[in-house]
Amino acid sequence: DTEVTQTPKHLVMGMTNKKSLKCEQHMGHRAMYWYKQKAKKPPELMFVYSYEKLSINESVPSRFSPECPNSSLLNLHLHALQPEDSALYLCASSPFTDRAYYGYTFGSGTRLTVV
Amino acid sequence: SQQGEEDPQALSIQEGENATMNCSYKTSINNLQWYRQNSGRGLVHLILIRSNEREKHSGRLRVTLDTSKKSSSLLITASRAADTASYFCATVVDSNYQLIWGAGTKLIIKP
Numbered sequence: 001d002t003e004v005t006q007t008p009k010h011l012v013m014g015m016t017n018k019k020s021l022k023c024e025q026h027m028g029h030r031a032m033y034w035y036k037q038k039a040k041k042p043p044e045l046m047f048v049y050s051y052e053k054l055s056i057n058e059s060v061p062s063r064f065s066p067e068c069p070n071s072s073l074l075n076l077h078l079h080a081l082q083p084e085d086s087a088l089y090l091c092a093s094s095p096f097t098d099r100a101y102y103g104y105t106f107g108s109g110t111r112l113t114v115v
Numbered sequence: 116s117q118q119g120e121e122d123p124q125a126l127s128i129q130e131g132e133n134a135t136m137n138c139s140y141k142t143s144i145n146n147l148q149w150y151r152q153n154s155g156r157g158l159v160h161l162i163l164i165r166s167n168e169r170e171k172h173s174g175r176l177r178v179t180l181d182t183s184k185k186s187s188s189l190l191i192t193a194s195r196a197a198d199t200a201s202y203f204c205a206t207v208v209d210s211n212y213q214l215i216w217g218a219g220t221k222l223i224i225k226p
Contacts, residue, residue: 004157042203042216043158056213090157100145100207103160104214111155 006107023074023091031097035090050097121217138204
């Protein structure tokens with residue numbers, strides 16, 4: 001299995017809703033990432049998990065809450081989002097965070113719309 | 116954060132022609148990677164070139180790296196309609212091993 005699977009593919013939520021994005025990989029990668037991407041822009045790093053521990057939080061608002069239940073799963077819990085949070089949310093994985101010679105494997109993303 | 120610039124921002128060519136995209140960056144790097152993104156989809160890793168390498172090939176892709184000019188180019192030969200996508204370069208620096216992205220080039224292949 002050489003894929004990162006993200007669910008759901010599309011999500012519409014109100015500003016008072018609570019929802020979660022899910023990411024799964026079975027490649028044995030020990031690093032997992034959440035990115036946010038706005039239209040026509042490169043991805044912006046949000047969170048990095050290394051060996052199931054949060055290692056980087058790029059000053060992301062607390063309405064985004066990541067969780068790594070095990071080495072294969074990564075969740076992003078969403079609460080009280082704003083319309084400007086509407087974007088494509090991408091999950092990625094790589095073998096390690098502290099060694100450089102690897103490309104990342106990305107999921108196909110969740111298209112989030114906040115209304 | 117963005118490391119550098121890609122040019123052109125957009126490129127439209129006929130099917131069968133070669134497409135060249137350039138990426139410039141600002142700091143010393145460990146490696147440089149190229150990714151493709153079809154509209155609204157995830158990114159696909161294409162190729163990684165290390166700082167001590169000058170050229171790398173993968174199928175119809177050719178990547179060059181000039182560390183003295185802090186620049187890289189991606190050449191796609193004999194382009195196909197399926198190559199229509201956005202292409203991003205990303206650099207990795209030794210201090211934190213995280214990807215630092217360029218702004219991307221939108222490539223359109225006309226049939």
